[in-house]
Amino acid sequence: MAEDPRRWSLPAGALAAAFGGGPLGAAVEPLHAALRRRAPVLLHGDLPRWRAALAGLALSAPVHEPCLDGSTAVVAGSGGCQGPPDRARVRDLLARLAPWRKGPFRLDGVDIDTEWRSDLKWDRLLPRIAPLQGRCVLDVGSGSGYHLWRMHAAGAAAVLGIEPMLLFDSQFRAVARYAPHAPVQQLPLRLEDLSPDVPGGPGGPGGPGGVFDTVFSMGVLYHARDPHDQLARLHALLRPGGQLVLETLVVERPGDEQLSVPGRYAGMRNIDRLPSPSRLHRWLAEAGLQGARTVSLARTTDEEQRVTAWSGDRSLGDALAPDDATRTREGHPAPCRAIVLCERHRVPA
Numbered sequence: 001m002a003e004d005p006r007r008w009s010l011p012a013g014a015l016a017a018a019f020g021g022g023p024l025g026a027a028v029e030p031l032h033a034a035l036r037r038r039a040p041v042l043l044h045g046d047l048p049r050w051r052a053a054l055a056g057l058a059l060s061a062p063v064h065e066p067c068l069d070g071s072t073a074v075v076a077g078s079g080g081c082q083g084p085p086d087r088a089r090v091r092d093l094l095a096r097l098a099p100w101r102k103g104p105f106r107l108d109g110v111d112i113d114t115e116w117r118s119d120l121k122w123d124r125l126l127p128r129i130a131p132l133q134g135r136c137v138l139d140v141g142s143g144s145g146y147h148l149w150r151m152h153a154a155g156a157a158a159v160l161g162i163e164p165m166l167l168f169d170s171q172f173r174a175v176a177r178y179a180p181h182a183p184v185q186q187l188p189l190r191l192e193d194l195s196p197d198v199p200g201g202p203g204g205p206g207g208p209g210g211v212f213d214t215v216f217s218m219g220v221l222y223h224a225r226d227p228h229d230q231l232a233r234l235h236a237l238l239r240p241g242g243q244l245v246l247e248t249l250v251v252e253r254p255g256d257e258q259l260s261v262p263g264r265y266a267g268m269r270n271i272d273r274l275p276s277p278s279r280l281h282r283w284l285a286e287a288g289l290q291g292a293r294t295v296s297l298a299r300t301t302d303e304e305q306r307v308t309a310w311s312g313d314r315s316l317g318d319a320l321a322p323d324d325a326t327r328t329r330e331g332h333p334a335p336c337r338a339i340v341l342c343e344r345h346r347v348p349a
Helices: 014-019 025-041 047-054 084-095 118-125 146-153 166-176 226-236 277-286
Strands: 074-076 104-107 110-112 136-140 158-162 182-186 212-218 237-250 258-260 272-276 289-301 324-327 334-343
Touching: 014 025, 014 158, 025 182, 047 084, 047 166, 074 237, 084 110, 084 212, 084 237, 084 258, 104 166, 118 146, 118 334, 136 146, 146 158, 146 182, 146 212, 166 182, 212 226, 226 237, 226 258, 226 277, 237 272, 237 277, 272 277, 277 289, 277 334
Parallel strands: 074 104, 136 158, 136 212, 158 182, 212 237
Antiparallel strands: 104 110, 237 334, 258 272, 289 334
């Protein structure tokens, strides 16, 4: 029987190429098992179109592993297209993978100005987190994979992203083509798919302490139906002494409070409540994480999130009240994002 072209599939050998023999080597088969369990829902009608776009992006020579350009973008390819017509072809193929939410990127000389300036978030957190050199890293909700390449560039030994949106997976693969052997991989899994037999879950290769030195959860918690369960799962994935980097929406209130959201928040349907920083710290402690501290508290601005030619036609400006940028259209406080760091308790020797 012919394979359904709408079905997602992982390039052959991709996990082994990324992680075999490294600190996530023991995770390769459990991750394949998680993908097999998830397979019935890994379908999308646009996958044939996205695959065709990827196939049309012939690698330029010489091939350079994705890197930073000294400022903001993740850069891949030589940038040496044969001329304007060739660059126009690359631009057209990359546009078929729109909307591009997280970035920016420069692929074979084509600049992708994404909706989010994800580099600004990275600049806020990088000086404050534990150094990533040599660490095994997980990014929950990794989107296009922009931050995965930043983590790799910061020296991480192995980087795994999980992102259930199949369009974003195609965007990741547009970049990953330039680094088929880099210890960086992204999979269309959810947080709950990493338990029980993927490292960090009960009985996984990481045992009771998980295998990840650093776990990032950025822009995810406020969408969770049960934030307490999500924090408990993040805790389980960390090794003892490992660090959680949590970036999430909060409400700027001084006490142990929260904002209940009966309808939409900034146009988003799937937000039930936003905690104050103090309440978020309490949630983290209840999940078994220690030392919670807020290292950044920043209102989202149109410098960081805005409409671009690559993003679609709606963004932050459409979510705010037209006469008061401190409120959402629904009358709630405007989006404010906290970065909170904490650690899994280290078992005494």
